[in-house]
Amino acid sequence: MVMNTDESDWKCIDTLRTLSIDMVQRAHSGHPGTPLGAAPTAYCLWQRFLRYDPFDPDWPNRDRFVLSAGHACPLLYSLLYLCQIKAGAPTSINKERRAVEMEDLLNFRQMGSRCTGHPEYGWTAGVETTTGPLGQGAATSVGMAIAQRWLAETYNRPSYDLFDHNIYALCSDGDMMEGIASEAASLAGHLKLSNLCWVYDSNHITIEGSTALAFTEDVALRFAAYGWNVKELRDANDLGKLTEAYQAFLDTQDRPTLIIVQSHIGYGSPNRQDTREAHGEPLGADEVRLTKQFLGCDPDAAFNIPDGVKEHFAAQFGQRGKQAHAGWMQMFTDYKARYPDLAGQIEHILQRKVPQDWQTGLAVFPADAKGLSTRDSSGKVLNAIAARIPWLMGGAADLSPSTKTDLESSRPNGFQHPGGAQGGTYRGRNLHFGLREHAMCAVGNGMSLSGLRPYVSSFLIFTDYGRAALRLGAMMRLPVIGIWTHDSIGLGEDGPTHQPIEQLASFRAMPGMLVMRPGDANEVVQAWKVIMQLNDAPFCLVLSRQATPTLDRSKYGGAEGLAQGAYIVADADRGEPEVILLTSGTELALCIEAYELLAAQGVKARVVSMPCWELFETQSRSYRDSVLPPRIRARVAVEQASAFGWERYTGIEGSILGMQSFGVSAPGKSVERHFGFEPQHIVQTAKEQIEHQRLNSQLDKGA
Numbered sequence: 001m002v003m004n005t006d007e008s009d010w011k012c013i014d015t016l017r018t019l020s021i022d023m024v025q026r027a028h029s030g031h032p033g034t035p036l037g038a039a040p041t042a043y044c045l046w047q048r049f050l051r052y053d054p055f056d057p058d059w060p061n062r063d064r065f066v067l068s069a070g071h072a073c074p075l076l077y078s079l080l081y082l083c084q085i086k087a088g089a090p091t092s093i094n095k096e097r098r099a100v101e102m103e104d105l106l107n108f109r110q111m112g113s114r115c116t117g118h119p120e121y122g123w124t125a126g127v128e129t130t131t132g133p134l135g136q137g138a139a140t141s142v143g144m145a146i147a148q149r150w151l152a153e154t155y156n157r158p159s160y161d162l163f164d165h166n167i168y169a170l171c172s173d174g175d176m177m178e179g180i181a182s183e184a185a186s187l188a189g190h191l192k193l194s195n196l197c198w199v200y201d202s203n204h205i206t207i208e209g210s211t212a213l214a215f216t217e218d219v220a221l222r223f224a225a226y227g228w229n230v231k232e233l234r235d236a237n238d239l240g241k242l243t244e245a246y247q248a249f250l251d252t253q254d255r256p257t258l259i260i261v262q263s264h265i266g267y268g269s270p271n272r273q274d275t276r277e278a279h280g281e282p283l284g285a286d287e288v289r290l291t292k293q294f295l296g297c298d299p300d301a302a303f304n305i306p307d308g309v310k311e312h313f314a315a316q317f318g319q320r321g322k323q324a325h326a327g328w329m330q331m332f333t334d335y336k337a338r339y340p341d342l343a344g345q346i347e348h349i350l351q352r353k354v355p356q357d358w359q360t361g362l363a364v365f366p367a368d369a370k371g372l373s374t375r376d377s378s379g380k381v382l383n384a385i386a387a388r389i390p391w392l393m394g395g396a397a398d399l400s401p402s403t404k405t406d407l408e409s410s411r412p413n414g415f416q417h418p419g420g421a422q423g424g425t426y427r428g429r430n431l432h433f434g435l436r437e438h439a440m441c442a443v444g445n446g447m448s449l450s451g452l453r454p455y456v457s458s459f460l461i462f463t464d465y466g467r468a469a470l471r472l473g474a475m476m477r478l479p480v481i482g483i484w485t486h487d488s489i490g491l492g493e494d495g496p497t498h499q500p501i502e503q504l505a506s507f508r509a510m511p512g513m514l515v516m517r518p519g520d521a522n523e524v525v526q527a528w529k530v531i532m533q534l535n536d537a538p539f540c541l542v543l544s545r546q547a548t549p550t551l552d553r554s555k556y557g558g559a560e561g562l563a564q565g566a567y568i569v570a571d572a573d574r575g576e577p578e579v580i581l582l583t584s585g586t587e588l589a590l591c592i593e594a595y596e597l598l599a600a601q602g603v604k605a606r607v608v609s610m611p612c613w614e615l616f617e618t619q620s621r622s623y624r625d626s627v628l629p630p631r632i633r634a635r636v637a638v639e640q641a642s643a644f645g646w647e648r649y650t651g652i653e654g655s656i657l658g659m660q661s662f663g664v665s666a667p668g669k670s671v672e673r674h675f676g677f678e679p680q681h682i683v684q685t686a687k688e689q690i691e692h693q694r695l696n697s698q699l700d701k702g703a
């Protein structure tokens with residue numbers, strides 16, 4: 001075997017390999033193949049290039065390494081272990097613990113182990129983002145690259161390159177096939193993100209067999225067409241060529257880089273005949289022995305760490321990162337003295353805090369029977385808040401004039417490559433994601449992982465296109481704000497393809513996601529207040545296209561009640577209500593009309609606005625019972641969306657005016673009438689409920 005590097009390198013690489021196959025073998029679960037084939041690629045990057053301090057995996061200017069092929073995580077865990085990455089910054093309570101201990105490797109995929117089935121952000125230090133669904137990591141890395149560029153343009157000053165890190169993502173065939181990665185690569189190419197390097201371990205095999213079955217395009221040409229710098233390596237074991245390729249990435253200043261490494265699943269190269277294959281399942285004890293023999297390792301030693309391996313990593317990877325970090329700390333100390341305001345902003349970003357004065361200038365909307373759409377009121381509130389929080393930024397998937405998400409201050413072109421024809425700048429805060437909803441949602445995650453407060457936006461219906469990324473954001477508890485407008489059949493003419501039905505229910509079913517559907521302009525203000533104060537959860541802020549009245553809050557309950565998730569907006573004049581109307585969004589106005597009609601007929605009703613079920617569920621029992629007293633069983637829920645889930649609040653005997661079908665194409669008012677969303681219908685249903693529950697209680701008494 002011809003190797004143009006020293007023995008220590010290969011000892012380290014083979015230890016990464018043997019650890020990985022031992023983990024999978026012991027767990028009887030996982031994918032050993034890619035760690036074998038991609039070990040030299042990852043090793044070369046970590047050992048020779050990555051700027052990363054093992055003593056502080058949270059150092060803000062570290063290079064990011066994203067394992068987009070999350071199923072290859074034994075490789076990442078082996079790296080974290082051998083590089084002795086600490087579990088957190090030295091100040092953290094976990095001071096002495098390492099990100100991954102031997103015990104974790106031994107318990108790969110078992111309960112409590114830091115070596116989870118796929119890498120999980122927030123659980124294992126050194127994992128930059130949760131990956132597993134292929135394509136997500138790659139797309140998320142584009143968000144990190146955008147964030148780096150924005151931070152650099154905004155905060156770097158002459159002699160103070162506070163933010164000059166690079167973003168690497170290790171990708172597989174599957175990543176290259178997934179649409180989300182294509183969307184993200186196209187965007188990265190457009191933005192000329194030269195701080196971004198994807199490394200494609202092209203091993204020509206997926207679960208069902210050879211990529212020849214389903215994937216025969218020329219990836220290099222595709223990426224060249226996206227505007228990337230593409231490097232191709234024929235031999236995954238050639239550390240010299242790998243080094244040259246990474247260096248070429250560092251030397252490229254005008255576009256992102258894709259390094260395609262032709263590898264063979266297992267550990268061989270196309271030049272070697274004696275390679276072994278493995279995909280999707282443990283090798284088996286015999287095969288593990290043979291593999292170790294082939295590598296020249298002791299076939300009977302499991303989880304063996306040869307002498308000198310950790311030291312070799314420490315001497316290069318560790319030393320380089322430690323020095324870079326120490327230099328940075330000194331630089332930041334000087335910077336703080338010179339630019340205290342900017343340094344203060346950076347500290348807020350790193351701690352995910354909002355500035356003290358962030359609520360200054362927030363509007364109070366006067367009562368107005370005609371009102372305005374909640375997308376419009378949201379646009380005004382967003383602009384007011386963004387004026388106080390420079391790192392609140394985002395955009396839409398080509399719909400910002402509709403979703404009202406443009407920041408006036410960042411017009412006309414927002415975040416763009418500074419040399420581009422559009423005349424934008426990397427300091428811009430309006431992102432133009434183009435028609436790429438899925439990548440947009442992943443990019444939002446990446447920006448958030450880098451400390452920014454991003455929002456992403458489109459019509460509510462198109463969250464379906466971004467769902468997998470939104471789900472990961474919820475799993476990672478990232479405070480990304482989704483601004484989703486055109487929130488119901490009330491959007492009208494665009495018809496059933498654009499009218500969301502099941503989206504609200506599906507997000508309410510998603511753990512960790514907070515769904516907020518405010519009912520008028522002042523609820524919108526309160527919604528933004530809640531959103532900006534929570535820094536560990538994503539929101540779906542669900543807004544209307546059509547105008548809705550701004551309620552007279554001197555007559556009805558104050559909108560601050562929204563902070564409890566649900567609150568009483570209108571109530572029986574005297575005594576207990578006979579019926580409760582529960583609602584969210586624009587249907588609040590319908591319920592208020594129905595309430596007034598009922599009152600005129602002597603029927604005592606209560607209207608409960610429920611913009612956020614999740615927040616309501618966190619309230620005390622006594623608060624929840626005060627809003628929805630268990631003894632009042634006559635209940636009507638009104639929401640222009642799937643009825644699914646409302647039984648929780650109406651009870652099975654209650655009524656739900658919701659949607660049981662897709663919508664129809666017609667003007668909004670006609671569509672609403674067609675499906676019974678009218679005050680008169682609510683009144684009738686409320687009366688029927690009262691009668692129904694009266695009969696029920698008579699029956700109860702009779703029994």
Ligand SMILES: Cc1ncc(C[n+]2csc(CCOP(=O)(O)OP(=O)(O)O)c2C)c(N)n1
Binds near residue numbers: 034
């Ligand atoms: C979106 C998504 N679909 C399916 C899977 C299940 N899956 C895990 S690995 C894999 C095959 C991956 O092949 P490749 O990307 O070439 O990785 P490698 O062969 O290098 O392990 C599949 C289909 C997944 N993780 N994510």
